[in-house]
Amino acid sequence: MAKRILFLLNRAPYGSSYALEALESVLVAALFDQQVSVLFKGAGLHQLLKGQDGAAVGQRTVGKMLGALPEYGVAGLFVCAPSAARLGLTEGDFCLPVTLLDHDGQRRIINEQDIVTG
């Protein structure tokens, strides 16, 4: 029975391996046909910026990997609206279509999950 899993991603890419490792977990969960959603919060929004080039620092490009999520069946791609406002980012800055959520919306999504992980 598929589990509803929400990945709460709040780390910037490249400065540490957190973002890449979490993203790999998202892809694995999706590969195993779990009901996977992702909520980007705080510094995690930087993973969504266009024009990333991980090769410049000898790393894989997180933004490009994110582009694969829809093909893996990850339907729920959410962004914390207050974080976006605080960071001065809008949907036009992001490398894939996302749904902006206020705190109430995020609470609703969290309460629908079986598992919330990072």
Next chain:
Amino acid sequence: MATLHVLNKAAAWTDCEPLLGPGDAVLLIEDGVYAARQPLSVDVPIRALDPDVQARGLSGQLAPNVELASFDDFVALVVSHDRVVTWSQ
């Protein structure tokens, strides 16, 4: 459909607090217990893991609405909630 919010960093409180809902609870662990030195004005139960409080010399210095928790309490809290969200930044 209650959620237990576990914080292991004090600064994570700013991300956690707006997402607290009715029936939820907060458990401060590791460096998260430093958040309990100021009053945390929310109406959900807030617990702080006693060993982490003792280790950091904070015994007796926690905000009045924060209750200490043992490791057994930690387990009981996890079991009595539908899901756990860990805030680590």
